[in-house]
Amino acid sequence: xxxxxxxxxxxxxxxxxxxxxxxxxxxxxxxxxxxxxxxxxxxxxxxxxxxxxxxxxxxxxxxxxxxxxxxxxxxxxxxxxxxxxxxxxxxxxxxxxxxxxxxxxxxxxxxxxxxxxxxxxxxxxxxxxxxxxxxxxxxxxxxxxxxxxxxxxxxxxxxxxxxxxxxxxxxxxxxxxxxxxxxxxxxxxxxxxxxxxxxxxxxxxxxxxxxxxxxxxxxxxxx
Amino acid sequence: xxxxxxxxxxxxxxxxxxxxxxxxxxxxxxxxxxxxxxxxxxxxxxxxxxxxxxxxxxxxxxxxxxxxxxxxxxxxxxxxxxxxxxxxxxxxxxxxxxxxxxxxxxxxxxxxxxxxxxxxxxxxxxxxxxxxxxxxxxxxxxxxxxxxxxxxxxxxxxxxxxxxxxxxxxxxxxxxxxxxxxxxxxxxxxxxxxxxxxxxxxxxxxxxxxxxxxxxxxxxxxx
DNA sequence: AAAGTAACGTACTAGTTCGTACATAAGGGA
DNA sequence: TCCCTTATGTACGAACTAGTACGTTACTTT
Numbered sequence: 001x002x003x004x005x006x007x008x009x010x011x012x013x014x015x016x017x018x019x020x021x022x023x024x025x026x027x028x029x030x031x032x033x034x035x036x037x038x039x040x041x042x043x044x045x046x047x048x049x050x051x052x053x054x055x056x057x058x059x060x061x062x063x064x065x066x067x068x069x070x071x072x073x074x075x076x077x078x079x080x081x082x083x084x085x086x087x088x089x090x091x092x093x094x095x096x097x098x099x100x101x102x103x104x105x106x107x108x109x110x111x112x113x114x115x116x117x118x119x120x121x122x123x124x125x126x127x128x129x130x131x132x133x134x135x136x137x138x139x140x141x142x143x144x145x146x147x148x149x150x151x152x153x154x155x156x157x158x159x160x161x162x163x164x165x166x167x168x169x170x171x172x173x174x175x176x177x178x179x180x181x182x183x184x185x186x187x188x189x190x191x192x193x194x195x196x197x198x199x200x201x202x203x204x205x206x207x208x209x210x211x212x213x214x215x216x217x218x219x220x221x222x223x
Numbered sequence: 224x225x226x227x228x229x230x231x232x233x234x235x236x237x238x239x240x241x242x243x244x245x246x247x248x249x250x251x252x253x254x255x256x257x258x259x260x261x262x263x264x265x266x267x268x269x270x271x272x273x274x275x276x277x278x279x280x281x282x283x284x285x286x287x288x289x290x291x292x293x294x295x296x297x298x299x300x301x302x303x304x305x306x307x308x309x310x311x312x313x314x315x316x317x318x319x320x321x322x323x324x325x326x327x328x329x330x331x332x333x334x335x336x337x338x339x340x341x342x343x344x345x346x347x348x349x350x351x352x353x354x355x356x357x358x359x360x361x362x363x364x365x366x367x368x369x370x371x372x373x374x375x376x377x378x379x380x381x382x383x384x385x386x387x388x389x390x391x392x393x394x395x396x397x398x399x400x401x402x403x404x405x406x407x408x409x410x411x412x413x414x415x416x417x418x419x420x421x422x423x424x425x426x427x428x429x430x431x432x433x434x435x436x437x438x439x440x441x442x443x444x445x446x
Numbered sequence: 447a448a449a450g451t452a453a454c455g456t457a458c459t460a461g462t463t464c465g466t467a468c469a470t471a472a473g474g475g476a
Numbered sequence: 477t478c479c480c481t482t483a484t485g486t487a488c489g490a491a492c493t494a495g496t497a498c499g500t501t502a503c504t505t506t
Contacts, residue, residue, distance in 0.1 A: 015472055015483050036345050038262035042464060052485055057465065117407050118341050122259050125406025138411035165412055166428060172408075173400030174393065181399065183348025184340050188361035189388055205389060205436075212435035213428075238453050238502055265494060275455055276495085286494065 033112040092152030107175040159216030256335040315375030320430040330398040382439030
C-alpha cells in the first residue's frame with residue numbers, strides 16, 4: 001500500500017529547498033507580470049506551484065518581499081546577458097547599431113521583464129529604490145556607450161554631441177515601448193507591433209535611427 | 224441656528240449631478256493613475272470627493288465602469304488637443320519635427336494619462352478594446368503623418384521609405400518612455416529624465432532623431 | 447403649495463485575501 | 477537507530493473591500 005517507492009532516483013528529493021524556492025519565484029514572476037502587484041494573488045501563485053502558500057511565507061516572508069525577490073532575479077538575469085555583449089572591436093557606427101539591435105532582441109525575448117518594469121514604475125519605483133542589489137546596475141552599459149561615443153567623435157563620424165544616458169534612453173524607449181504598450185497601441189492603430197512580421201523591420205529601424213541621429217542628418221536639414 | 228443660508232449664489236446648487244459626476248471622475252483618474260486598477264480603492268476615491276461611495280455606484284455602476292469612464296475621458300481629452308494641431312502648411316521636415324515636439328509637450332503635460340495607458344497595458348488592454356468610444360481614435364494622427372511622409376518623399380527630402388505607424392511609434396515611444404519609466408530609469412542611472420533641466424534637450428532630441436531617420440543619415444554610413 | 451423625482455447619505459453584508467497557529471514528515475548526523 | 481533540524485501541509489482568522497438595502501433631502505413641475 002505504499003504509494004511512495006522505496007527508492008527514488010538520486011537528486012529527486014521529496015524536499016528540496018532550492019527547487020521549491022526557484023519554482024515559487026518562477027510562478028510568481030508570471031503572476032506579477034500578468035496582474036500587477038496589487039492584482040497578483042498569493043493564493044494563485046501557491047496553487048500554480050507544487051507546494052503550498054505556507055512555503056511562500058516560509059521562504060520569502062510575505063507578498064511584498066516575494067515581489068522584490070522576483071524583481072531582483074529578473075534584473076540580475078538581464079545583467080548576466082549584458083555582460084556577454086562585446087562590441088568593443090567594432091567601428092563606432094557598427095558598435096552602436098549592434099548594441100541597439102541586441103537591446104532590441106533582448107527586450108523582445110524577455111517580455112515578462114518589461115511588464116515587471118512597467119509595474120514597478122506604476123508603484124513609483126519604491127521597491128527598486130530600496131533594493132541594494134539593484135543599485136548601480138546601469139553603469140556598465142553606460143560605460144560602454146560612452147566609449148563608443150567618444151571613439152565616434154574622435155574619428156569624426158559622430159557629429160551630434162550626444163550624452164550616453166540620452167542615447168541609452170533613446171534605444172530603451174523604442175525597444176520597451178513596442179512591448180509595454182502593445183495592447184493600447186494595437187487597439188488604437190490596429191497593428192500588433194510585437195507580431196513576427198514587424199520584427200525585422202523594427203529591429204532595423206532602431207539601428208538606423210540611432211546611427212542617423214549620431215551621424216547628424218537631422219541637423220537643420222531644412223533651414 | 225440655520226447653518227445653511229436661506230439664499231445661495233445662483234449656480235452654487237447643493238445638488239448638482241454634473242459637478243458630482245465630474246468630481247468623481249477627476250479624483251478617480253488620480254487614484255487609478257497612482258495605484259493601478261487593482262490597487263485603486265473605491266472607498267479612497269469616495270473619501271477624496273465631497274460626496275460618498277454611494278454616488279460612484281449611482282453614476283457609474285461599479286469600479287470597472289468607473290475605470291472605463293476615466294480612460295474614455297482621458298483619451299478624448301487627448302483627441303481634443305490633437306485636433307488643434309496644424310502643421311500642414313509647413314515643409315515636410317519642419318512639419319514632422321513640429322509634430323514630434325508637440326507630442327513631446329503633450330505627453331510631458333499629461334503624465335497621469337501616460338500612467339493610465341501603462342496600467343491599461345498591464346491589463347492587456349481589455350477595457351480599451353471593449354470601449355467603442357475609443358476605437359479608431361488613432362486614424363487622424365496617422366493620416367497626418369502619412370501626408371507629411373508623402374510630401375517629403377515627393378520632394379526628395381525623405382530618403383527612408385518609412386511607414387506612418389512606425390514613425391508614430393517612434394515618436395510615441397520616446398515621449399512616453401521618459402514619463403512611464405522615469406522611476407526605474409532614475410533608480411538605475413541616477414537621473415530623473417522628467418526633471419526640468421533635461422526637458423529642452425530631450426525635446427530637441429526627438430525632433431532631430433525623427434528628421435535624421437527620415438532624411439537618411441543612418442543608411443550604411445560605415446560600409 | 448403639493449407632490450413626484452432626482453440626488454444623496456448611512457450602515458451594513460458578503461466575499462475575498464493576506465497572513466499565521468499548529469501539526470507533521472523527511473533527511474542528516476551522532 | 478534515534479533525534480533534531482529543516483522543510484512542508486492544513487486549517488483558520490482578521491482585516492479589508494466591492495457592492496447594496498434602505499432611508500432622507502433638495503429641487504422641479506404643475
